[in-house]
Amino acid sequence: MKNLKNYIKHILSHFSFAFWGGFCVWTISFFLPYVILGEDSYIRIHDTLEGELVWLHIMKQNGVMHSLLNEVKIAQLMHGLPRNVMPSGFTFIANICNVFGIFYGYIIGQYILKTIGYFSFYLFIKKYMTLPRLNENVLVATSLLLTSIQFFTPFGLSVMGMPLLAFGFARLYYNKKSLATLLIFFTFPFFSSFVWSGIEMIILFNIYLVYLVIIKHDHVMKWIYAWMAFCIGTVLANVQFIYGMLFLKGFRSHRVAYNLYTEMPNFGRTISEFIGFFFSTHYHISIFISLLIFVLFLISYFGIEKNKWSKNIMKAIFLIVLWQAFYPFIEFLISDITFIKSFRFNRFAFLLPFLWFLILLISMNSIAKYRIWLRKTIPLIIFSQFLILFFSNDETAHNYKKLIGIDNFPSFKEYLALNSFSEIKKIAPPSIENKVISIGMSPTIAQYHGYSSLDGLFSVYDLGYKLEFRKIFEKELQKSNWKKKEYFDNWGNRCYIFPAELQMETVANNMCSNDKEKLRYLELNMEQFKKMGGKYIFSAAEILNAKSMNLNLLKRISPANAYWVIYVYQYE
Amino acid sequence: MLIGSFMYINMNKEKWIFITIIATCIVSVALAYYIFVIMSKEDVALSSFF
Numbered sequence: 001m002k003n004l005k006n007y008i009k010h011i012l013s014h015f016s017f018a019f020w021g022g023f024c025v026w027t028i029s030f031f032l033p034y035v036i037l038g039e040d041s042y043i044r045i046h047d048t049l050e051g052e053l054v055w056l057h058i059m060k061q062n063g064v065m066h067s068l069l070n071e072v073k074i075a076q077l078m079h080g081l082p083r084n085v086m087p088s089g090f091t092f093i094a095n096i097c098n099v100f101g102i103f104y105g106y107i108i109g110q111y112i113l114k115t116i117g118y119f120s121f122y123l124f125i126k127k128y129m130t131l132p133r134l135n136e137n138v139l140v141a142t143s144l145l146l147t148s149i150q151f152f153t154p155f156g157l158s159v160m161g162m163p164l165l166a167f168g169f170a171r172l173y174y175n176k177k178s179l180a181t182l183l184i185f186f187t188f189p190f191f192s193s194f195v196w197s198g199i200e201m202i203i204l205f206n207i208y209l210v211y212l213v214i215i216k217h218d219h220v221m222k223w224i225y226a227w228m229a230f231c232i233g234t235v236l237a238n239v240q241f242i243y244g245m246l247f248l249k250g251f252r253s254h255r256v257a258y259n260l261y262t263e264m265p266n267f268g269r270t271i272s273e274f275i276g277f278f279f280s281t282h283y284h285i286s287i288f289i290s291l292l293i294f295v296l297f298l299i300s301y302f303g304i305e306k307n308k309w310s311k312n313i314m315k316a317i318f319l320i321v322l323w324q325a326f327y328p329f330i331e332f333l334i335s336d337i338t339f340i341k342s343f344r345f346n347r348f349a350f351l352l353p354f355l356w357f358l359i360l361l362i363s364m365n366s367i368a369k370y371r372i373w374l375r376k377t378i379p380l381i382i383f384s385q386f387l388i389l390f391f392s393n394d395e396t397a398h399n400y401k402k403l404i405g406i407d408n409f410p411s412f413k414e415y416l417a418l419n420s421f422s423e424i425k426k427i428a429p430p431s432i433e434n435k436v437i438s439i440g441m442s443p444t445i446a447q448y449h450g451y452s453s454l455d456g457l458f459s460v461y462d463l464g465y466k467l468e469f470r471k472i473f474e475k476e477l478q479k480s481n482w483k484k485k486e487y488f489d490n491w492g493n494r495c496y497i498f499p500a501e502l503q504m505e506t507v508a509n510n511m512c513s514n515d516k517e518k519l520r521y522l523e524l525n526m527e528q529f530k531k532m533g534g535k536y537i538f539s540a541a542e543i544l545n546a547k548s549m550n551l552n553l554l555k556r557i558s559p560a561n562a563y564w565v566i567y568v569y570q571y572e
Numbered sequence: 573m574l575i576g577s578f579m580y581i582n583m584n585k586e587k588w589i590f591i592t593i594i595a596t597c598i599v600s601v602a603l604a605y606y607i608f609v610i611m612s613k614e615d616v617a618l619s620s621f622f
Contacts (some may be wrong), residue, residue, distance in 0.1 A: 039579055211590060219581070222601050289600065289603070291596070291599075291600045291606050292596055292597060292600040293601065294591070295591070295593075295596040295600075296596075299589050299592060299593065303585065303589055304589070367589075370586045370589075373586050373589075373590040374585065374590055374593070377590060377593045377594065377597075380593075380597055381593065381597060382598035384598075384600060384601050387601045387604065387605075388600055388601060388604040391601075391604040391605055391607075391609055392607075393601060393606040397608065397609070432620075494577065534606075572600070
């Protein structure tokens with residue numbers, strides 16, 4: 001007991017009073033909007049409410065979150081989507097959503113992930129960076145900046161956990177061998193995404209091991225232990241996905257038909273993408289506007305002192321962005337290798353926010369060399385960077401705008417139409433036999449309410465099914481421009497009905513909300529719809545020629561203040 | 573602005589760096605405000621910008 005007390009005391013001694021002050025500010029500012037707004041809070045739609053987050057809800061509802069067998073299918077999705085093509089049920093975010101539900105699980109999960117980022121970034125700075133000119137408040141404020149960035153919570157620590165991994169690497173480098181170091185590497189995969197950081201980390205780790213053995217001739221065993229801990233953790237955390245990937249029979253992923261680059265990528269566009277990635281990272285990673293930090297780097301490196309770390313980190317950023325921008329050329333040139341097409345090895349950008357923050361710290365340390373004028377700019381730099389991150393963090397910005405009543409984005413409750421579906425369930429009860437398609441709104445909304453859907457957004461599903469589903473709206477694709485056709489045929493993760501009269505981004509940008517659109521000439525193959533088990537259509541746009549397709553309008557659902565006006569059609 | 577600052581860097585380095593930092597802070601914040609607050613008034617997903 002005494003030992004435990006001493007250990008806790010030892011741990012707490014690493015953190016200053018300012019650190020705990022920062023922690024309180026962060027906690028209050030994070031929870032304030034959620035406590036006040038409740039389910040009227042905004043939660044990101046793209047790849048979150050429209051996908052990953054609702055998948056967790058569906059897996060929970062179907063009782064397949066932790067199932068391991070490849071034979072297990074989710075009957076509610078398509079014609080029974082194999083569970084093992086869905087995200088792992090053994091990750092932190094999956095389990096927290098399993099316990100608290102997706103709304104509270106998402107909020108609590110995001111708080112914990114960002115708190116891990118805050119603690120580990122502070123520890124990394126204090127223990128392994130030499131910044132003698134920066135005082136404690138600046139270090140705490142910079143660590144707090146990390147909690148302000150926009151990131152995708154379903155991808156876990158993939159971005160936010162980089163300081164933790166760097167901390168683990170630094171401990172190895174300085175020969176601090178302990179169980180705690182191995183534990184960092186072992187547990188990290190349970191908190192992060194296999195696709196967004198797991199594979200990439202293993203690749204980088206392997207490159208580093210080769211460098212140590214061949215070039216540096218360094219003692220390699222400690223690194224191998226860490227590598228093993230990381231690999232074992234990755235396999236255990238993603239055992240369902242890996243097992244499914246290797247042994248799932250009778251299933252051919254739609255990803256093998258990916259054909260994202262039908263012609264040689266445009267060089268001019270690649271350059272503009274390079275600039276885009278460099279100054280705003282990648283929206284799946286974090287919208288991280290780096291202009292200010294880049295200028296500070298130029299000023300401090302060329303104008304004040306040449307710090308070799310800052311130069312090396314900038315080189316790493318440059319290489320990552322270069323790889324990301326020019327990856328389409330690689331994908332085009334080796335498009336025959338299905339494995340490369342399916343996996344997309346261009347996702348190293350998850351390192352960028354952390355690397356930019358390191359440059360910010362080093363640059364501020366150089367700037368603080370000048371005591372009269374320049375040192376005074378440091379609070380302004382941090383405050384400006386905070387504002388930039390605050391504006392670009394859609395969730396924080398929308399929630400604070402909602403608090404003052406000036407936001408027009410849908411809340412969690414509005415987007416998932418919680419009020420409307422209690423009424424819809426009375427006239428069109430959900431069942432496995434009577435399948436549904438959605439038009440103008442995300443299919444995950446119907447899926448969330450227990451409906452069995454023919455459509456959906458999935459990272460992996462059966463190619464044969466995709467071709468069958470295509471027959472339902474083939475005529476609409478023929479009427480559409482090439483862009484929509486390519487979007488579905490050459491990518492197709494969004495297995496949606498794309499009416500020719502609506503823009504391709506209709507669902508992504510909620511263009512059909514509040515009864516804004518009408519469909520006059522919709523042509524669906526209703527025989528195919530029936531053959532696939534279709535019975536209902538939930539449309540956010542009124543189908544004016546419904547009778548011609550034997551569609552009977554059951555009801556127009558529009559409760560007071562609803563975000564969607566939903567037309568419920570039944571195929572007769 | 574930046575190039576101009578470096579041209580005069582040898583004359584009064586600290587002053588010119590100071591001005592450049594202040595200007596960059598203002599420009600960066602204004603740019604972020606324009607992109608994320610003014611341009612995102614419609615119900616457009618964040619990813620559409622990038």
